[in-house]
Amino acid sequence: MIELSHVSKRFGDEAAVDDISLQVPKGKFCALVGTSGCGKSTTLRMINRLIEHSEGDIILDGQAIDAYDPVKLRRRIGYVIQHTGLFPHWTVARNIGLVPRLLKWSATDVQYRVAELMHLLGLPVDEFGHKYPHQLSGGQAQRVGVARALAADPDILLMDEPFGALDPITREKLQDELAKLQARLHKTVVFVTHDMDEALKLADHLVVMRKGQIVQQGSPLALLQNPSDPFVESMLGGLERGLKQAALTRVKDHMTSMGPTLPAQSRIPGVFSLRQALSMMLRDHCDRLTVVDQHDMPVGELSLRRIIKEAQLDNGNTRE
């Protein structure tokens, strides 16, 4: 559990972060989104005391962070940055084992943990353990960065634009992997990004920041349905907001049972999003899709009319 209440950070007269309050419950994924210079990275760095806050309270598991020794505090918080910050003179295995070694784990424990993490992140230890960071691709290096952050099994993970420097395909892949990892590990994550799609995809709780202040926060769906001002709306993609919302909804949550008519030609797996369903309709020039399960067996159908109706219902509900 991370709790920020009325936190500010001033550099001289300038307020980089201005009176923000925010709670990240244990096991939840919180994304801080905003344009560059909005104070989102500063907010993140205040949590592990890389930057000391000027006012307000930051509380970690019921205790103010000022009460912790900063070095010990940082050893129990995972941290991932954009350009990985891996030590170029250390092997991958040694990089990952850094925090456990700082915590004086035994050599065998460190070795075991490193192998476990590398396996978890799809980097076989025999192949990658003795490599140096410069021998890795961007995606592999960032996986190592994530493994290093997770090494001492911290409850909290801070991620500062971790995928910002990667190509779109690798980025998407790592986002999917992170989502899967989070579903397994249930870390309390604070994730900074300027990429709204990334935030919408990963976050349980979305915080939109501008000029050091929080403009709006809530669940991704709530923000999409009801942006509080034009800035949030433009961050959310303006006219494309509808599609982004559709991207958050799964086909199987909106399908109807098979009708008496002939099943539609085009098939879509139930785990896909409404956005993908719409795209498929546009591509195949149809207004009905057959929904299938993981074994490609038809389980229902989805019509364009249905999608539009659901969107109306959703928005209507939140307005009330």
Place this chain on the structure above:
Amino acid sequence: METRVNNSLSVAQPHTKAPQWLWPLMWGALLLGSVTVMSAAEPLFRWIEPDARQVIYERTELYVLLGRHLFVVGIAAVVTIIVGVAAGIAVTRRWGSDFLPLVAQLASLGQTFPPVAVLALAVPVLGFGTLPIIVALMLYGLLPIVRNTLAGLQGVEDDIKTAAHAMGMTPRQILRQVELPLAAPVILAGIRTSVTINIATAALGATVGASNLGDPIISGIVNGNMAYVAQGALTIALLALTIDSLFEVLQRQLRTCFSAS
């Protein structure tokens, strides 16, 4: 993990070992030859100075002079390395950053000041002998070391330092495990420049009574005996080449540490 790193290094070494050590061994052998059996080359020096009464410098054995030369350069090197690296580290810490411009300027001032002038100023204070030349060498050799220590430490990427900090390393751990190892190749290059320059500069010590390989040169100039000058110069050059090629090996080994696969 540690063993794996070592393994990969020891695998890399056999391929590079032979040619690596070739140059220092060769220069070293030539140097030893020149200080022990210079007299064997008497016909050559006789050809340079056909009219001189004596063409081989014999006032002091060359290997004795070599020893003294190495002693002077060595002491100066040890002190400059300690002072230079320590100063470079101090002014790149947060608490010492106010002194960064001052130290950088002082170090470059040390090198713009000609060693001869330092000697001239040092002799009245420190007297004749070895001490003034050591002081001159220290001042003169400080700049490359300070400059490269600064460049090396400042060249460590901020991302790496931030990550080290954020992982919970103490400033001391960051310095010893991250910054110094990463800056080491650059610092070593500075030490190499400093020592190599000082091997040549130390010969000036002969002018203020510090006996070393500069003796034959000074004596040769005073007596108009070019053969003496050639012997001193040759030995100093061979010494510089030996030491320089040793540094080359050191640097290459350091590089292997970073890129072994």
